[in-house]
Amino acid sequence: MAKVIDLDDVAVQEAEARSRYRWRVKVCSSTACDASGAGPARRAVEHSVEEQGLEHDVQVVPTGCMGLCSAGPLVRAEPRGGQATMFQQVDPQVGADIVERHVVGREDLSQHQLDENLPFFTRQERVVLSNAGRIDPERIEDYVAEDGYRALVTALRMRPRGLIETIEASGLRGRGGAGYPTAKKWAMLHDAESDQKYVVANGDEGDPGAFMDRAVMEDDPHRVLEGVALAAYATGASKAFLYVRAEYPRAIKRLEQAIRTAKRQRLLGKNILESDFSLDVEIRTGAGAFVCGEETALLASIEGQRGQPRMRPPYPTERGLYGKPTMINNVETLANLPDIIRRGPEWFRGMGTRVSPGTKVFALAGSLQHSGLIEVPMGLTLGEIIEEIGGGCPNGRTFKAAQTGGPSGGCVPASFRDLPVDFESLRQAGSIMGSGGLIAMDDSVSMPEVARFYMDFSQDESCGKCAPCRVGTLEMHRLLERICAGAGTERDLALLEQLTRTVRETSLCGLGQSAPNPVASTLEHFRDEYTALLRNEPVGVAHG
Amino acid sequence: MAATATDSRAQQDAHPSGDERFALLDKALKRARFEQDQLVELLHTAQEVFGYLSNDVLIYLARQLRLPPSRVLGVASFYHLFTFEAPGDHICTVCLGTACYVKGAEEVVEGTAQALGVPAGQTSDDGRLTLWTARCVGSCGLAPVVVFDGTVLGKQTTDELVTHIREVFAAEDAAAEEEEAG
Ligand SMILES: Cc1cc2nc3c(=O)[nH]c(=O)nc-3n(C[C@H](O)[C@H](O)[C@H](O)COP(=O)(O)O)c2cc1C
Ligand code: FES
Numbered sequence: 001m002a003k004v005i006d007l008d009d010v011a012v013q014e015a016e017a018r019s020r021y022r023w024r025v026k027v028c029s030s031t032a033c034d035a036s037g038a039g040p041a042r043r044a045v046e047h048s049v050e051e052q053g054l055e056h057d058v059q060v061v062p063t064g065c066m067g068l069c070s071a072g073p074l075v076r077a078e079p080r081g082g083q084a085t086m087f088q089q090v091d092p093q094v095g096a097d098i099v100e101r102h103v104v105g106r107e108d109l110s111q112h113q114l115d116e117n118l119p120f121f122t123r124q125e126r127v128v129l130s131n132a133g134r135i136d137p138e139r140i141e142d143y144v145a146e147d148g149y150r151a152l153v154t155a156l157r158m159r160p161r162g163l164i165e166t167i168e169a170s171g172l173r174g175r176g177g178a179g180y181p182t183a184k185k186w187a188m189l190h191d192a193e194s195d196q197k198y199v200v201a202n203g204d205e206g207d208p209g210a211f212m213d214r215a216v217m218e219d220d221p222h223r224v225l226e227g228v229a230l231a232a233y234a235t236g237a238s239k240a241f242l243y244v245r246a247e248y249p250r251a252i253k254r255l256e257q258a259i260r261t262a263k264r265q266r267l268l269g270k271n272i273l274e275s276d277f278s279l280d281v282e283i284r285t286g287a288g289a290f291v292c293g294e295e296t297a298l299l300a301s302i303e304g305q306r307g308q309p310r311m312r313p314p315y316p317t318e319r320g321l322y323g324k325p326t327m328i329n330n331v332e333t334l335a336n337l338p339d340i341i342r343r344g345p346e347w348f349r350g351m352g353t354r355v356s357p358g359t360k361v362f363a364l365a366g367s368l369q370h371s372g373l374i375e376v377p378m379g380l381t382l383g384e385i386i387e388e389i390g391g392g393c394p395n396g397r398t399f400k401a402a403q404t405g406g407p408s409g410g411c412v413p414a415s416f417r418d419l420p421v422d423f424e425s426l427r428q429a430g431s432i433m434g435s436g437g438l439i440a441m442d443d444s445v446s447m448p449e450v451a452r453f454y455m456d457f458s459q460d461e462s463c464g465k466c467a468p469c470r471v472g473t474l475e476m477h478r479l480l481e482r483i484c485a486g487a488g489t490e491r492d493l494a495l496l497e498q499l500t501r502t503v504r505e506t507s508l509c510g511l512g513q514s515a516p517n518p519v520a521s522t523l524e525h526f527r528d529e530y531t532a533l534l535r536n537e538p539v540g541v542a543h544g
Numbered sequence: 545m546a547a548t549a550t551d552s553r554a555q556q557d558a559h560p561s562g563d564e565r566f567a568l569l570d571k572a573l574k575r576a577r578f579e580q581d582q583l584v585e586l587l588h589t590a591q592e593v594f595g596y597l598s599n600d601v602l603i604y605l606a607r608q609l610r611l612p613p614s615r616v617l618g619v620a621s622f623y624h625l626f627t628f629e630a631p632g633d634h635i636c637t638v639c640l641g642t643a644c645y646v647k648g649a650e651e652v653v654e655g656t657a658q659a660l661g662v663p664a665g666q667t668s669d670d671g672r673l674t675l676w677t678a679r680c681v682g683s684c685g686l687a688p689v690v691v692f693d694g695t696v697l698g699k700q701t702t703d704e705l706v707t708h709i710r711e712v713f714a715a716e717d718a719a720a721e722e723e724e725a726g
Contacts (some may be wrong), residue, residue, distance in 0.1 A: 032696075035683055035689070035697060035698040036686065036698055068685075069683070070686070072685075208640075209641045209684055210680065214682045246588060248682060287584055287588065287623030288624035288626075302581070303581045304579075363684055364685075365643035366643055366646050372685040403642065406642065437642065439684075
């Protein structure tokens, strides 16, 4: 049997190896920066290091997402014991300059230097993303050097009950959308009696405009695995599935590789770290169906069936995969666990608000100066996120509304600047937290058109099992099309409002129940735009 | 190694056409231990290997997994990522997720469709290009995003995209001509 990893040993060796280099040059190699040309940039940096004969002085590290995707490719040069410098829009020439002029010549490359005192960076608090953009996701040593798998060691010395109590004390709530208390779900699976229990990590990330979970899985895969192991140990599960959407091939590859490595080091598999706890982990791939993010549909999909949801109760913790008790946790929820165990529930409660402790990762996109991936304490205001972190709208546009929660969420108008972004406040404003997609819209956007866009999505993604969702979303989309085309009548609008209620109240699963949200919230906050369209007046300024 | 029941199943039912690609599918079937609940994974493999899911492939999978063909087609047609028609030589997927949509991705689809004469969701008559749309490919910070033959292209305009595709075609034509000449 494979030898158990000695975490202290690995961490010490890794620290020594790092300290041998005078510089570490980190190149973001995530999907977004790759698309902006990070590959050639990295090769230029490596080539230049070689040419200067600096292989023993400068280490080039490929990392995951550094966050500010809109300014990529990003590079961060870190001198040993000194102040790091970040660079933006690094093409091969700038890559070479970073080595030859910045590292060797100690020159400023002012044009390409990225100020890390931007609110985009300083207003963030990184827990789930603490390693993203800082470590090489393909090396377990990098994760261990950042205290990786320590929480698992600690947990294995605790009773599962004690672990659940710790999570309860932390107040952690599910990051998959609904904000359900994680410890409560754990306790249900823990108390379920069965010869076989399952834990499932939900990495389906269906919101079309969001990529938080992708970043966690690609940039710090071992964090996800450690989270899964902690959840399984606490609940008595011996088998775990990672359900990842097929659109994320790199996440799948990274997780597969991480599972193999972790098994070899006895961090997964049989008798983890020589304890009695064993956990088998398997990846299952989605196939492009939004509804599969819903937990009962997801389970059907893992079983090789059409991903159609079913009525709850029974809840999956009573009857889930193959009829056995099963618990589904979102990837970001799981990624919070190692830090909570290691640093304690009080530390976690020190961030965020009383009822929504901790941080939340957002995929910030749309009409913004700075877009990309951010992690902020819960309860930051909408204005702080859009205007300070995102830098407001570019090209002199005016911020009009923020969309959160994707097709299940709504649009919060600019007048809600001071709204704290947490589970309850967003719901009161007619939207939901959702999984973390946050899209800024400016005055060029027509809100009924946004509602139409989401309804088109929902009618397309409706699985067809129940009539209110299947027929209702189709009808709502038809009405919205007519209204947006300027051919709608008062009656159409009244019917739309009526359907909003019917579909919400009578659909089988969360997809149908929440599909009317974008319509309801735009009707609530931007009714004048609907009535303008009824009078055949234009809405939203054309794209500039 | 002694032949197991599943080994012999693979041998005796191997695809009669002798198409090499079925051997790849067989390997995946074996790795999945012919378990019926691995159907979605196997459909992925089949599509990767063949480019799309033909009736022949679906029936083959049904037989190997001892599932009714209706179940296999039912599952495959439920998921958006599975396709039942052969795509073109090049696949251009324009993201129509929210972030891309609010940055004008719809115009990119329409413009590209018009410029290259391929309606969205279809393949050009010469079989050279398939124009697909997707819902978020996870690079929203670079909206509008296009995936061309597996490569992510950020901040695309219609002009940029059309030029890129024409360049790829031109390079291909030149290479083909050279081959003919040489
Ligand atoms: C239509 C629909 C789509 C969903 N999509 C996702 C998703 O992509 N990712 C996710 O984690 N949860 C999604 N959920 C929520 C899950 O059903 C489930 O509540 C969640 O994964 C539980 O994890 P948590 O307690 O850690 O939040 C979706 C729910 C619905 C109704
Ligand atoms: S919306 Fe296009 S990449 Fe996310």
